Amino acid sequence: MKKEQELKKRTRPNEVVKLSPQEITAFQNKIYRYYMKHRRPFAWRDVISPYRVFISEVMLQQTQTTRVIDKFALFLSVFPDFATLAQSPFSEVLRHWKGLGYNRRARFLHDSAAIIVEQFDGELPADPEILERLPGIGPATAASICVFAFDMALSFVETNIRTVYLYHFFGDQENVSDRELLSFVSATVDHERPREWYYALMDYGVMLKKSVGNLNRKSRHYVKQSKFEGSDRQVRGRILELLLEHDSLSVTELVAQLTEPAERVQRLIDTLAAEQIVQYRGQQVLLA
DNA sequence: GTCCAGAGTA
């Protein structure tokens, strides 16, 4: 039987992946051999604390490592711990977030810090189910935080890991779901040193993307990025930029500055207000 | 034009 067919058969729904100990070891060794020579140093790897891991994992959601590096250093110097972050005004958090994109994350992060201070005495819980209840923390980030902060042998899939498993275990298969990938991740995790294992997996995935191209198009969850120029996302960013500069502006003033239809600006401000990124004070708009 | 250590919402 062809290898692809074998693997396909192994991944029927609700079936536990059965890889032989030899297969698992060979796979792990390949990943670790690459990692030993090409480990990527990052500030959030080289000095580890629950807070640093938490901030970095949220920053790294859908955001390139190169974009995060400088932002992480500055953010940590301004907001060194959960208590400081929770006490700081949201406008200052957003000011140090801006440029990373997905500005909702700044709101989520600020709210999470408050919850961690109030409900958990400023100590990040080492429990993925508890972390997943925090705003902006889904299953992947909850697991990754526990892996990197507490060295727990959990399973998660992100873009680099997805690339590795598609390449090694799914041949030419298309429309592969993350649930299928997760069963392989779970079967191959290094229980002795989970944190290092996931660093290695991600570094290896980055290398694969450069050498064999983006395999994620074979993922069931692949979606092509819509264009940014002229998009709502771009105008939202410009609205926040204006509010960071001027503290408070009327809708009329925002429309004038943006040279966009008033209807569109109004709609985007309403969305930002619903997400509690901005707020109305009378006719004035300001950061929440 | 394509991508990125995904999550929230309906």
Place this chain on the structure above:
DNA sequence: TACTCTGGAC
């Protein structure tokens, strides 16, 4: 399940 959300590097 499908859609929205950043913005700069390449």
